[in-house]
Amino acid sequence: MSSDTLSDVLHAVRLTGAVFFDVEAHAPWSEASPAGSVIAPQALPSVQHVIAFHVVTEGRCWVATAGLAPVALEAGDIVVFPQGDAHTLYSEAGPAHPVPLDTFARARRSQLPLPVHIGTQGMERTHLVCGYLGCDVRPFNPLIATLPRILHVRDRAGATHGWLSQFISVALAESREKRPGGESVLSRLSELMFIEVVRRHVEAMSPQHTGWLAGLRDEFVGRALAVMHREPARNWSLEELALAAGRSRSAFAERFAELVGQPPMQYLAHWRMQVAAGLLARGAKVSSVALEVGYDSEAAFSRAFKKLAGTSPGAWRLRGGEASTAVRSDAPASNHSLPLAASA
Template identity: 35%
Template sequence: MRRDPLSEILEMIDARTVYAGGFIGGGNWAIRFPPPEKIKFFAIARGRCLLLVEGIDEQFRLGTGDVFLLTKNVAFTVASDLSMQPLPAAEVFANADTTIISVGEGDDFLFLGAHLDTDQAGGRLMIESLPDALHLPAGENDAGRLRTLVTELVQEAASRAPGAEIACASLAQLLMIQILRRHLSGGAQVEAGWLRAACDPRLVPALSLMHANPAHAWTLPELARASAMSRTAFATYFKSVAGMPPLTYLTEWRMRQADRALKKPGSSVARVAQAVGYGSEAAFSTAFKRVMGRSPRRDRRIGADPTL
């Protein structure tokens, strides 16, 4: 069965969601978190809070079931009252012996957090395709699936039942995918790029062909036919959604697949070049260096010795 392009892209960049735990708040409290360095997202499982992100003037008001995604590498403060002096998160969580701790007095608020791990190139791709900050309110018409996942995550996090750790990680992964779906369904309001193209129903047939057989010498007419468009209409539409022409996308997809293959022990530049459609090792090396910014032989050395 042919796989969908978004799943293939997330696999290509080694996207893994890590559930980090959270905290229960009550009374008056404020916590300042350091720059996350990775794409971070969190859900408000119970209650309300205010959120202030460094470099963004807007104060976000979050309520039960809301989900927030942060791609910008900046500090942020979560609080019941932003006029309070916030406690550093490192201090709050320093001696935590559980994944969910208590802050303040009471339990009217529950915050659950996670982050997205990717390889270095994948992290850049995600950040380029997503806004600095994204607030998905629970009250929107299509938020039902998010609410369900948040509820299930709360239940698993609180249960401490056998397998709860894996269940929380799996639910966090589903939550991240649902966040991407919700955001990328915005069409023209979404930044052009890989992720938007992967969720565009008009382009999925052409992307599926390129992803399934990158070694094939795909032509613009072939790809246009797959998407039921004329050659000119397809080329124009593809660039407006993906941010690059179709055959440029094909080259980048080939090089990213080659990048993964070269890092595997026992790989060879010649075999990888052939697998992604290049009969000449020299032509492949030139294309690889242009797209990835380094020699394919360097990737192969990293695969042979990961400490390099």
């Protein structure tokens, strides 16, 4: 797998950790987390897409989302919802009917992590650190599109990959001690945690998997992705990309489309627009961005950008990228799509 290519995408989509809750629950309990499209206007209005994650630091619980089997979680587990699905966490006794709380709205004007207490002291206890990451999905985010609806990672003490265990320990300490700068520490830790979870997902993928990550891991397609990301402005031909990949033109084109889900030249055009979006959001002039991503004509670049992003490069630049597209969640919402809710 080309780690540089993955880093390119993670940088381009502006992954950022922002909202955290320190949840102490006593059975029986349930906690409902709404879809990312519901969370963002309340707590993260400047992001396009919200990824939820939960770290179980003590006890056990279940997590359920519409259309998928419930997943049992224990201390040391991390569960991530890359597509922004609504979901419910609950004690083993079964979920009670959630009661809405104005938690996300309060998170914008409170010191984080925000404490949430559920249930009656003395009963079976579960402790969670719940976080919400923001990222861009438009014009083009090949990573989020290829991830499953739920990622579940177990990191027991003494496991081969002990890094996440350290993350859990530090996250727990920061959430409880509320030291100066703790919110920033949790934010950076969350970004690193997400990257590590994605890495483990890639390592665990079977040879039958398809999607952008499968292409990244493939010996031949991965080479082509690497050169496209390294030189997005170059006037690549299909023959040149096939040569870089080490395959014939037809074999390369077939393999790329099979794994990535779109032809190589279409992928290159989309990636150029994502690079352009980042440059525009930082205030670069439209004419210079057009040249930066391989367009001799500003008009041609503007047409291509608007077709993919849904807005003109100038409008994207003025808004810093944030208001160029509505926050979205492609996954279906569950029946528990309420603002973070708790019930005894």
